[in-house]
Amino acid sequence: MASVTSNPSETRPLATRPPGSLTLRIEPPSTWFELRLQELWKYRELLFFLVWRDVQVRYKQTAIGVAWVIVQPLLTMLVATLFFGRLAKLPSQGLPYSVFCFAALVPWTYFSAALVAATNVVVENQRVITKVYFPRLILPVSAALSGLVDFSIGFVVLLIFTFAHGIHPTWTLALLPLFLLLAVFTVLGVGLWLSALNALYRDVKYLTPFLVQFWTLASPVYYSSSMVPERYRWLYGLNPMAGVIDGFRWALTGTGQAPTATLLASTLIVCCVLFGGLIFFNYMEGSIADRV
Amino acid sequence: MNTAVIEAQGISKRYERGARSSSGLLRDTLARKLRSPWTVFQRQKPDTFWALNDVSLQVREGEVMGLIGRNGSGKTTLLKILSRITRPTSGRAEIHGRVGSLLEVGTGFHPELTGRENAYLSGAILGMSKQEITRKFDEIVAFAELDKFIDTPVKHYSSGMFVRLAFAVAAHLEPEILLVDEVLAVGDIKFQRKCLGKMGDVARAGRTIILVSHQLNQIRRLCQRVVWLEGGTVRDTGPTAEVVSAYETAMTSPERGPASPRAEAKAEFLSWRILEPSGSSPHRLESVGPVTLAFRLKVNSPIRHGHQGIALFDAERRLMWACANDDLTFEPGLHELIYKFPFLPLCPKPYNWQLSLWAEKEEVDLWEAIPELQVTSPNYQHALDEWNGYLNLPSEFRIFTEKG
Numbered sequence: 001m002a003s004v005t006s007n008p009s010e011t012r013p014l015a016t017r018p019p020g021s022l023t024l025r026i027e028p029p030s031t032w033f034e035l036r037l038q039e040l041w042k043y044r045e046l047l048f049f050l051v052w053r054d055v056q057v058r059y060k061q062t063a064i065g066v067a068w069v070i071v072q073p074l075l076t077m078l079v080a081t082l083f084f085g086r087l088a089k090l091p092s093q094g095l096p097y098s099v100f101c102f103a104a105l106v107p108w109t110y111f112s113a114a115l116v117a118a119t120n121v122v123v124e125n126q127r128v129i130t131k132v133y134f135p136r137l138i139l140p141v142s143a144a145l146s147g148l149v150d151f152s153i154g155f156v157v158l159l160i161f162t163f164a165h166g167i168h169p170t171w172t173l174a175l176l177p178l179f180l181l182l183a184v185f186t187v188l189g190v191g192l193w194l195s196a197l198n199a200l201y202r203d204v205k206y207l208t209p210f211l212v213q214f215w216t217l218a219s220p221v222y223y224s225s226s227m228v229p230e231r232y233r234w235l236y237g238l239n240p241m242a243g244v245i246d247g248f249r250w251a252l253t254g255t256g257q258a259p260t261a262t263l264l265a266s267t268l269i270v271c272c273v274l275f276g277g278l279i280f281f282n283y284m285e286g287s288i289a290d291r292v
Numbered sequence: 293m294n295t296a297v298i299e300a301q302g303i304s305k306r307y308e309r310g311a312r313s314s315s316g317l318l319r320d321t322l323a324r325k326l327r328s329p330w331t332v333f334q335r336q337k338p339d340t341f342w343a344l345n346d347v348s349l350q351v352r353e354g355e356v357m358g359l360i361g362r363n364g365s366g367k368t369t370l371l372k373i374l375s376r377i378t379r380p381t382s383g384r385a386e387i388h389g390r391v392g393s394l395l396e397v398g399t400g401f402h403p404e405l406t407g408r409e410n411a412y413l414s415g416a417i418l419g420m421s422k423q424e425i426t427r428k429f430d431e432i433v434a435f436a437e438l439d440k441f442i443d444t445p446v447k448h449y450s451s452g453m454f455v456r457l458a459f460a461v462a463a464h465l466e467p468e469i470l471l472v473d474e475v476l477a478v479g480d481i482k483f484q485r486k487c488l489g490k491m492g493d494v495a496r497a498g499r500t501i502i503l504v505s506h507q508l509n510q511i512r513r514l515c516q517r518v519v520w521l522e523g524g525t526v527r528d529t530g531p532t533a534e535v536v537s538a539y540e541t542a543m544t545s546p547e548r549g550p551a552s553p554r555a556e557a558k559a560e561f562l563s564w565r566i567l568e569p570s571g572s573s574p575h576r577l578e579s580v581g582p583v584t585l586a587f588r589l590k591v592n593s594p595i596r597h598g599h600q601g602i603a604l605f606d607a608e609r610r611l612m613w614a615c616a617n618d619d620l621t622f623e624p625g626l627h628e629l630i631y632k633f634p635f636l637p638l639c640p641k642p643y644n645w646q647l648s649l650w651a652e653k654e655e656v657d658l659w660e661a662i663p664e665l666q667v668t669s670p671n672y673q674h675a676l677d678e679w680n681g682y683l684n685l686p687s688e689f690r691i692f693t694e695k696g
Contacts, residue, residue: 028379127396127399127400128399202317286378287378
């Protein structure tokens, strides 16, 4: 899209133009990458409204509203505790299995829901995209952010639950936002790829649930990543959610050791995916309105 | 006043036919690439066409410029490029000032949200700040005439209420440059007039506007200059009166033309004329008396259970009369639809015919008949303008005095 500069005299002397007025330049898509974070900042109010809309609509549409956000991970936790904890007797790093599992389910529920939302966000907003201009990047960002509202509710329940089990957070809790940030960036990185692909190919939306299912099994949600042999640990860390979940659990309960190796690999891979996603999304952005 | 605020040079836009995504399946594409991996490196030559080809234009500050042309001539594409919704394939443009575009009424509305929430959301999408919307909120609600329902979810609104709120939000958008695509005149007749009035106010307030419309009357009333697009290029540009009349002449003569982009349509209206009475022009009515009209319809594939509608609007887009015929059958070929009226009591001013054809439940063609109908019959009404109504009826007057 066109770039916005505040210096109109760059191309042509415009003596009559009042200082500080905007000049929009409309040009064919360039082959290289323009990130335009500045523009994203300019549209922050719209971003806020889109997030606010998502949250409003979600709580208005479901009859049980907020309760659903709590019930879903709670029920999953109960079933998992019964089968994986009691029957399969999976090790849980010295924590009660229910706490072990619930601490992973809260960030995981955020991740899976936000990823699905981010995949569909461009297609769902196709009417707006074809009628109004705004930086398209706002859409996947809004999907990644609006899931955080559900997350916060789930997190409060998780805190109470952990407390009730007599586990008190230590100083490590201060690091928890970092892991959450990593989760947001993972959603954004993967979501950028999927949302652009989804605008191109209509079967992508059917692939996403499968991807999420697959990803659940490859993440330490129901089992401990300590079950993965030490020498493959770095490979396991290439799944960024492994770093997020291990870190989240560690920060919350303060037990076990900091997942440094996994985390390092996870952060690295998220940076790559996010950067690639930005380039891909940016490349698609110019033609997204012609495609959806 | 005379600096150019919009300057476009050599704007071209190429589309790939059938590139509208959702046609593709990732599965198929992957399978294709796997079967013959080398195609990854070959650029296939897609079937392309140029929606715009080397269009240049200049709009000066405070100018209201009209963009006319038949369907598919590239008007909307040009507007979309100038409002940055899509990017040109080549060429460049510069716009100096804050741009707002209005390509549709109700952009971003969500049925689950209330009128108030939607006003904020839609305003934000159109480019208003939260502060700006709050400031104009009461005005918006008053304009939309729905103060009682503003906190009701819009899914419970009637279509009229929905459109009124949507237009009210859009009408309060105040950018320095406004790009508008035929969204004017929505809702019921009373509200349509209000919309047109508001649009006129905006135009007179010295805002720079580009307006796309099929309603030549609207163009005449609001625009100072007109650009006429045809087949993606600028055919003519100049003062409104000249270009619009040239356009009308061209539209009347060789029907809709061979380059019609709607070639794949099942049927399309081509032209119309007055059969009777014959006057100086087949589109001018000089007297109030029996009238016979003929509308030419080209049918490309058979139509069963056709539904054909006709409507007459005046320049303010007020509905004068409408009628429809059902269960029609058309074979491929050229047809003339004949409408006979014992008289048409119309005031001396321009009118528009609107013709529609439906097959089963699907719209085949909706045609704003070009050129407009010019009524130049004598006026049989009151000498004062304010006592002129819709009907132009000759009347006889006598006084009978009973003797006795």
